[in-house]
Amino acid sequence: MKKHIEKLCQLSGKPSRRIIGLMSGTSLDGLDVAVCNIEGSGTETVLDLEFFTTVPYSDEFRNEILQIFAKRQIDFQQLCLLNPFIGSTHAKMILDCLKSWDIDIEHIDLIASHGQTVFHAPKKQHKLPGFPNATLQIGDGDHIAAKTGVITLSDFRQKHIAAGGEGAPLAVYGDHFLFSKAGENRILLNMGGIANFTFLPGTLDTTKIFTTDTGPGNTLLDAYTKRFYHKPFDENGAIAASGKVNETLLAALKSFPFFKAPFPKTTGPEVFNFDYVETAIQQSKLISVSRQDIIATLTQLSAETIADAIKSVMNEDDAYTIYASGGGAHNPVLMSGISHALNRPVLKIDKLGISGDAKEAVLFAVLANEAVAGEQMHFGEKEGVPGVSMGKISFPG
Numbered sequence: 001m002k003k004h005i006e007k008l009c010q011l012s013g014k015p016s017r018r019i020i021g022l023m024s025g026t027s028l029d030g031l032d033v034a035v036c037n038i039e040g041s042g043t044e045t046v047l048d049l050e051f052f053t054t055v056p057y058s059d060e061f062r063n064e065i066l067q068i069f070a071k072r073q074i075d076f077q078q079l080c081l082l083n084p085f086i087g088s089t090h091a092k093m094i095l096d097c098l099k100s101w102d103i104d105i106e107h108i109d110l111i112a113s114h115g116q117t118v119f120h121a122p123k124k125q126h127k128l129p130g131f132p133n134a135t136l137q138i139g140d141g142d143h144i145a146a147k148t149g150v151i152t153l154s155d156f157r158q159k160h161i162a163a164g165g166e167g168a169p170l171a172v173y174g175d176h177f178l179f180s181k182a183g184e185n186r187i188l189l190n191m192g193g194i195a196n197f198t199f200l201p202g203t204l205d206t207t208k209i210f211t212t213d214t215g216p217g218n219t220l221l222d223a224y225t226k227r228f229y230h231k232p233f234d235e236n237g238a239i240a241a242s243g244k245v246n247e248t249l250l251a252a253l254k255s256f257p258f259f260k261a262p263f264p265k266t267t268g269p270e271v272f273n274f275d276y277v278e279t280a281i282q283q284s285k286l287i288s289v290s291r292q293d294i295i296a297t298l299t300q301l302s303a304e305t306i307a308d309a310i311k312s313v314m315n316e317d318d319a320y321t322i323y324a325s326g327g328g329a330h331n332p333v334l335m336s337g338i339s340h341a342l343n344r345p346v347l348k349i350d351k352l353g354i355s356g357d358a359k360e361a362v363l364f365a366v367l368a369n370e371a372v373a374g375e376q377m378h379f380g381e382k383e384g385v386p387g388v389s390m391g392k393i394s395f396p397g
């Protein structure tokens, strides 16, 4: 409708936009909601993170998603129902947040919704000849736009795939626009369910920017902490700290093909799940491993595979600084494991003035800002960072 197109043009021309960024990641812990005021675009982007919270998912809501999450065989009706249900539930969560922050919805320009990843299948993983990289996020943006009355951008990953990428990691764009710094080589490490990092060269040469997933962040730790201790996660790494790394099991876990494949690559809980760990336990022919030793070993697995991935692009004597974000940055055992393996400190991204918990939600606000007001991006021809705008536009009426 013409009035919506006109509104979009007007938003595009504004000096700044107030955008809500939403992320619900592979940990299924809740919906991250970030109210951002964004000026400019590209490397001129200036971000003011006004409000942030994580709205926790109820057990019922999480269990509905878990029925189809990262599974090869599912009930198709469940997938169909969840697409509008997640969209409407996220819309309600946004409206509740705005109420609690005393923000009038009229003062929001755009909503940027990641949706819920339910399956991720890059070619390197599915290996089916003739089929492309694929990923699926649900929680349709039309439901968010219709329920909030705000133009909504969603489903960001499909364009990345259409332009030759694997649909992830997308953090690299926001990382470059917000955190590239002349004179400092930076590694921006995010540890959610899955871990990934962005390398930002201090030369600001965008063709040297690099990003990849590294493998598990917290997903295996969460799964085994729930199984053994009936707790959602290993708070502050306390269980890992009480156990001992089992080197035989660690070696079996690290011998998995994903870790041998070249970078960049992406992955998800489709690969890193109970089956993967149980297979490694059987291969190790261990008679018994205590539950705390399993948690300690899985924590070390995340730490070492993150460090190995960083070592694949950085030499030991290179000068660079690591800034960590995501829930894993709250786990001191994981953080010190990485620091030890790389022989350098791992700082929290909060040092750069942004909450590490908010970073991914902010990213989607930045991507929506780019789609509406950005110029062409140039990251060279290499794999993983196509210079394209992302996000589909849903009008409210």
Ligand SMILES: Nc1ncnc2c1ncn2[C@@H]1O[C@H](COP(=O)(O)OP(=O)(O)OP(=O)(O)O)[C@@H](O)[C@H]1O
Pocket: 023, 024, 025, 026, 027, 028, 029, 190, 191, 192, 193, 194, 195, 217, 218, 221, 222, 232, 233, 234, 235, 236, 237, 325, 326, 327, 328, 330, 331, 360
């Ligand atoms: N205090 C803490 N101690 C240890 N781990 C923590 C702590 N707080 C959060 N975490 C971990 O962080 C996880 C949530 O991280 P985050 O919200 O960054 O993941 P996500 O965004 O869902 O995942 P992804 O980035 O893979 O999509 C929790 O499930 C838990 O494992």
Ligand SMILES: CC(=O)N[C@H]1[C@@H]2OC[C@@H](O2)[C@@H](O)[C@@H]1O[C@H](C)C(=O)O
Pocket: 025, 026, 117, 120, 135, 167, 168, 169, 170, 171, 172, 192, 193, 194, 195, 196, 213, 266, 267, 268, 360
């Ligand atoms: C398919 C998908 O949802 N991938 C997520 C997941 O969680 C972490 C890692 O795997 C990353 O590749 C990605 O999310 C972040 C936001 C990204 O695209 O940068």
